[in-house]
């Protein structure tokens with residue numbers, strides 16, 4: 001043996017030639033440059049710490065000897081070695097190795113195909129299965145992936161004789177030990193493995209990731225077995241969700257959810273965002289109180305009891321699976337008959353409802369067998385909304401994560417409106433939460449308006465893993481003393497986990513082409529192509545319905561919204577004298593503060609030929625106004641996002657807004673020179689600014705028809721759907737998931 005050295009060159013063979021067989025050092029990655037499998041195999045061997053690699057394998061064992069050393073190869077050289085033989089031997093070894101790897105891969109592909117067949121046969125056989133022993137619907141079983149022969153027996157979920165679900169997990173008893181809940185018999189909790197998300201994970205190529213497979217690369221797969229039916233990637237194409245490997249279990253919890261319960265935009269978001277997340281492949285649930293008798297949700301037969309302010313409160317669970325989402329309704333005496341007054345009652349009453357909602361919601365993944373299987377706590381992220389559910393991340397921490405339970409569950413808190421925070425006296429309200437004593441500091445806040453008080457939003461913001469608000473503009477405003485309503489300090493301290501995402505709209509519900517409220521009473525559906533005639537017809541129908549003069553040439557100015565200080569409807573009242581001095585019609589729809597409701601009625605009385613003030617809540621009328629009006633006024637003093645201006649633009653109705661929060665983000669100012677922009681945005685919430693903007697808007701409506709049509713078309717052509725937004729939420733959920 002002539003020498004031992006390190007090989008260091010572009011190619012083992014050529015380098016050796018250049019180095020006259022002396023000591024050489026060897027960077028294994030360089031072999032990649034030598035092309036193909038040869039280099040790859042060398043690298044694999046090195047990484048695996050094999051002391052003798054392909055270069056000396058085989059009986060000929062001439063030329064070079066190799067042993068691993070500190071990530072490099074030691075090369076033994078025997079002077080008379082034949083370089084070509086070495087290369088041949090290396091190639092043969094490479095081919096042997098490749099075949100092994102490819103055989104393994106083929107085996108895996110066959111297993112994937114077999115698994116897919118099994119799942120689809122289970123699904124179809126279950127669809128045909130009659131008389132399920134449990135109360136859970138077959139449709140839901142199908143989705144859960146434990147379909148077909150699955151049944152509920154003695155509280156266990158059984159599939160093909162194999163127990164796939166068990167009774168409640170230890171976490172539950174722990175919560176009970178803490179007085180959070182009491183166990184009821186007969187609950188089924190399937191292991192998190194049988195969730196659709198974990199099922200689809202099974203089909204992920206990543207699950208089968210193997211160092212050797214990676215090294216061989218896709219290009220080589222076909223060479224070995226041209227007959228194989230599909231690669232894992234091909235096999236996955238159909239089943240791979242948009243979220244890919246990031247599919248999660250998501251539970252959104254809110255005090256309202258459209259279409260069942262809605263006082264404003266929160267209800268819209270709770271009804272639409274989950275569906276968009278489900279379209280991306282996530283397993284999604286919404287948890288919301290059952291305020292009234294709803295037709296779709298059916299009782300699941302699960303009953304739990306929770307202590308709220310020292311009182312036992314019973315919750316029963318209702319469930320409906322709609323558009324890919326599990327809607328779970330919490331039924332209990334405290335929620336019942338609140339349909340028209342969701343946030344009604346005194347401060348303590350409201351707090352108790354929200355405490356019960358959060359306590360029950362945090363345990364829903366264990367107790368509620370949606371589609372036959374509970375969500376479980378693995379790969380789970382909650383989305384809490386506003387102060388009403390800001391206790392959820394606190395309970396998650398205090399009762400679970402502090403004790404090493406639900407370790408992988410996260411909570412994202414969304415701020416829809418910081419003006420409502422769940423403020424109250426410290427002692428009294430903290431007792432109602434039944435949290436451990438040392439948690440009180442999280443809730444304590446002092447500000448010049450409230451003094452020392454308990455603030456539920458504050459505690460939620462501190463404990464949530466991520467915080468989102470509903471526009472970029474509002475995210476910025478929340479950090480200022482004017483916009484933060486006393487919580488700006490906490491928001492600034494938690495800036496690292498805080499961001500804005502602009503809301504989307506439900507393009508099934510709010511779509512002039514599909515809108516169900518435009519199918520009768522003279523209204524009509526319309527699209528960009530039929531904008532002119534369709535909108536004109538809706539306008540005539542609206543004038544007719546509200547008893548206004550039916551005139552095509554008169555612009556209709558509208559307002560829709562909650563009647564409170566936020567929405568600036570009083571500014572419209574102040575500007576009314578100027579407004580009705582023009583040849584216009586005005587329609588105002590809202591409910592809320594008594595003085596503002598009175599104002600609407602008064603305006604209608606005083607200008608009966610031109611103004612309609614409709615006091616009340618009517619989704620149908622809101623849709624019809626959005627279609628029939630020409631201009632939507634939104635002079636909000638603050639507006640976290642605002643949905644009405646988005647709906648308006650989708651219907652070819654031009655928004656005139658105060659440039660604040662989400663309104664500034666979504667309504668760009670019309671520029672007559674470049675023919676750009678989407679509406680008019682004025683810079684101060686004052687009636688004279690509103691008048692000024694309306695003057696420009698009306699002038700364009702009357703005298704620049706082409707510009708007007710351009711405004712309408714640009715608005716309608718935007719993609720305002722939740723689909724884009726859901727992707728941004730997904731990123732936040734992921735960030736929360738991987739955060740410790």
Ligand SMILES: Nc1ncnc2c1ncn2[C@@H]1O[C@H](COP(=O)(O)OP(=O)(O)O[C@H]2O[C@H](CO)[C@@H](O)[C@H](O)[C@H]2O)[C@@H](O)[C@H]1O
Nearest residue numbers: 264265266416561562590616617618622640641642643644
């Ligand atoms: N009388 C009535 N009859 C029928 N429908 C009525 C109605 N009054 C209001 N609505 C409807 O309620 C919704 C109001 O949504 P907004 O987003 O404009 O306001 P809201 O302040 O409630 O929401 C808060 O949360 C949402 C969601 O994040 C943010 O966009 C917003 O800025 C924030 O203040 C719209 O769907 C509207 O049509």
